[in-house]
Amino acid sequence: MRPNGLDPSSILKRQIRRTLSGLWAERLSRAFWPFTTLALFCAAALGFGLQDVLPPLVSTWVALGSGVALLGLLALGLWRFSPPRRVNALDRLDRSLPARPLSALADAQAIGRDDPASGMVWQAHLRRMLAILATARPVPGDLRLARHDRFALRYVALTAFGLSLLFGAPSRITEATEIAQLPGRAEAVGLGPSWEAWAQPPSYTGRPSLYLNEVDRTVLQLPEGTRVTVRFYGQPGVMSVVESVSGRDEAEPEDMAQDFEITRTGRLSVRGPAGRDWEITMLEDQPPEVELIGMMERERGGQMRQDYRAEDDYGITGGSAEIALNLDAVDRRFGLAADPDPREPITLDLPMPVSGSRTDFTESLFGDMSQHPWANMPVTIALQVEDARGQMGETGPQEVTLPGRRFFDPMAAAVIELRRDILWSQENTARADQLMRAIAHRPEDAFRSDNAIPRFRSAQALLRASLDDGLNESTREELAQTLWDLAILLEEGDLADARERLRRAQERLDEAMRSGADPSEVQELMDELREALRDYMEEMAQQPRERGEAPPDGESMEITQDQIQELLDRIEELMEEGRMDEAAELMAQLNMLLENLEFVEGDGEGGPGNEAMEGLGDTLRDQQDLADDTFREFQEQFNRGAPDADGEGEPQGSDELAERQQALRDMLREQQLQPLPGEGTPEGDAALEALEDAQRAMEEAEEALRDGDTTGALDRQAEAMEALREGMRNMNEALAQDRRDRGEEGQQTGENGRDGSRDPLGRSLGGEIGTDDDMLQGEDTRRRAQELLDEIRRRSAELDRPDAELDYLRRLLDRF
Structure with a gap:
């Protein structure tokens, strides 16, 4: 007997009802998915106007065939469909539960009915079944049709139908009755021809598309290159397009779809029932313009800088600069007397604004040409820009001197001249060998650095080994690099070594940041960096005096070891706290700070x-x-x-x-x-x-x-x-x-005792790093911001910088 005389089905009314609904959905989908798939295909074809591109007779037979197929699939579905009953829902629900409690509750005790103990066991069993039954949930229908529809035709049909609703003409689906009728009956039922037209301006103009059916104006101004699309519906030949804006050949009267591009001012007409006329004024896309601003300048380290301005009515998409040797202006003496070896012009991509409009802007082209054979020689530069339509704007060649690094040490300058001659022409190799042999006669008198003599002899041996067969390109490039490194050593002396030690220390510390070093390694690397930094600053302070350079004019920067120490302590603290990203950013700022150091010499301006x-x-x-x-x-x-x-x-x-x-x-x-x-x-x-x-x-x-x-x-x-x-x-x-x-200790303070010097970012070095007082005050912030952006771009183009610094610089460019 059932406990308390409860009917389990009364407890599961909701679950049974929902399970039964799932069974209906399951059996309907399995029986009628072919019919619905074909119906969706037919509706999509009507929405896209298939009937307009097929001959009338073919359209009629296609419509009749589709109707017969739909009726056949509908009959097949009805034959397959078996309506589910309540008992089917109970059985599915029972099978979804452990121990099938519904079947257990329907059972009766077969033996031991008179035994009280056996009856108690039976009642306990029923209570457990009721407890399981209380956890029952509706069983959803199985709507998976993959084993029936192996090619997913139902999804293809549904997608096509959705696209026809979005991009087709949904109202035309009702024309199925017209297609089913015999040709010539359209007028009898009151259906006539119709048309649609769109005007799509080029995307780079930013102008919206126009649905010409809804445009009331008769005069339109459209950009050059606007795409006009016209579609006709109904009997072919009834409607046509007459236009004088594209210059194309006259279209065939039977064409139900026409596309053309506006290339001139003219008239556009749709002829036929409910036709329209428009006067089209074409907005001509002007070619871009570009001009050089000032002469090419030499930046710090011998880098090239060329300012330019570009404008276009819709925006510049890109550009390039071509630098060619101005052979007529070259002083053809000594190593330059020989005819130069053929060399392709230098091509550089023009920098574009990272944000804002590109219709009118001013930018600066940077490049390090110090090691190029044409460095410090007369060249011509020509700029070329392109807009989105492919139109070009260019400047004429302008005669300039290609900036390069200058060498003040006499021997360094001589080595650079030898390098230039070797790169200028293969004919100069014998002459260069004679000059190098003359220098090598008494090298201890020619070179102040003992380290330079082995490098010079190595370059000499490399040149002499190639005299018989001639210098190939790879050997010449290797020799040029060797001579360049030698000149740097002669020019900078101990500063080059100090900079190299500092670079290695920075790279090792950057690697430790990326790999996660332990505290002892961090301390060791920081000590190494501090020592290298101290040597570098001492050598850097000596170099201007050794070359005889006067202190820099105008605003200069002064920084003490204590301020550098404060920044290093902060980097070390961030690393110990595991904040490696912030430490890397601060390290990149330190690198930029060091490269912009200028040491103030003397006892004040004018003293x-x-x-x-x-x-x-x-x-x-x-x-x-x-x-x-x-x-x-x-x-x-x-x-x-x-x-x-x-x-x-x-x-x-x-x-x-x-x-x-x-x-x-x-x-x-x-x-x-x-x-x-x-x-x-x-x-x-x-x-x-x-x-x-x-x-x-x-x-x-x-x-x-x-x-x-x-x-x-x-x-x-x-x-x-x-x-x-x-x-x-x-x-x-x-x-x-x-x-x-006098107690000045090298500090130049401003009013109210504040330090008047600034770092490369324009911040005062008198207060704590990172305070609000460091922000630009009382200056032309737009000018300083542009200078900073130019400096960031220049540094991001130097691929020999550490990866952490390059990543930081690129993130700055992406942000600003």
Whole structure:
């Protein structure tokens, strides 16, 4: 017996009802999916106008065939369909539960009915079945038809029907009755021809499409290249298009679909029932324009910068710059006298605005051409831009000098000239070998750095090994790279080594950030970075004085070791906290800061110390120019085979060089008579002694030039420049000691005791890094922001930078 006389079916009314609904859906879908699939295909064909592209007779037979097929599939579905009953729902629900409780509750106790213990067990069994029954949930119908519809035709039909509703003419589905009738009966039922037309402007114009059926205006202004689409429905030949805006051949009267592009101003007419006329005024797409702004400039490190402006009515999509050698303007002497080897023009992509409109903008093209054979030589530059329609705008070739790195050390400049000659022409290899053999005769006198001699001999051996068979392209590139590295070593000396150590320390620390180093490794790498950074800053402070460069004009930057230490401590703290992304960004900022360092020398703008340093710097630069001219005179003597050691056959140009040397010696004597910084101090006395040595070397160089001994003159001129550098270094130390005595400690403070120096981002270095006081104040923020954006773009183009820094720079460009 059932516990408490409950009917299980009364508990499961909702579950049974929903399960029964699922059975109906399941059996209907299995029986009628072929019929619904074909019906959807037919509706989609009508919506897309299949009846318009088929001949009337064919359309009639297709319609009749489709109708017969639909009736057959409908009959097949009715034959297969078996309506589900309540007992079917109970059985499916029972099968979905463990132990089939419905069947168990319908059973009766077969044995032990009179045994009370057996009856209690039976009642417990029924209660368990009722508990299971209470957990019953409706069983959904199985609507999976993959085993019946192996090619998923039902989904294809449904997709086609949906597209016909969106892009077709849904109202035309009702024309099925017209298709089913015999030709010529359309007028009898009141159905006539119709049309639709669209005007789609090019996407780059940003203008919307027009549905011409709903446009009330008779005069339209449409951009050049607008696509006009016209569709006719009904009897072919009843309606037509007459237009004079595309220049195409006259369309066939039977064409029910026509597409053409607007290329001129004219008239567009749809002829036939409910026809329309429009006067079309074409908005001509003007070609883009581009112009150069100013002359090509040399940026820090010898980088090229060329500003330009471009505009277009709808926007520039891209552009390029072509740089070609201006051979007619080249000074064809020495290594440039030979005809140059053929070399393709330099092609650079023009930078486009990262955000904002491209209809009218001003940008700057950056590029590092220092190692190119045409560096510091006359070239022509021509810009070309393109709009979305493919129209081109270009500038004429403009004559400029391709910027490159300048070398102030005489031997470095000579090595760079050898490198240029080898890259200029294969004919120069023998001449370059002779010059290198002359230099290698007494290398200890030619090179100040012992490390430079092995590199020079390596380059010489590489050149001599290729003299017989000629330099192939790969060997020439290898030799050019070797000579470039040698020139950098000669020019920068210890600074190159310090920069290399700093670069390696930064790369190792970046790798530790990416791989997750432990605290001991972090501490070791940070110590290594601090040491390399200290050496780099010390060498960098010495380089301007060694080259005789005056302090930078205008706003300059001063930074102390304590401020760098503060930034390094913050990076280390972030790494220890596991905030590697923030540490990497701060490291990239430190890299940008270091590369923009400019050390302020002297005792303030306009002071006597600065005037003396600037005067000596001018003298040193003039002496450098004179040494360059002397070396060219030596080359001419070498090419002519004229002797110079004993003075026989003295070249005419030596007298002029001697006069210039005498003028420089007199200038230096006058500068020694002026008040010099540090007089009476050990540093000042050392500076005066060095200047006297420089004057004595100049006098000996002058005598050697008058005797025609250009080799001896070059040696004495090198001694004079070295003595000038030594004197300037001692004077700078005297100025620094004077500032320390006054308690300035090298700091230049502004009003209210605030530090007046700024970092490369325009932030004050007097306060804490990251405070609100660091923001730009009282300056042209748009100008500073543009300068910063240009600097970020330039740095992001230098692929030899660490990956972490490049990633940070690119994220900055993506954001701003």
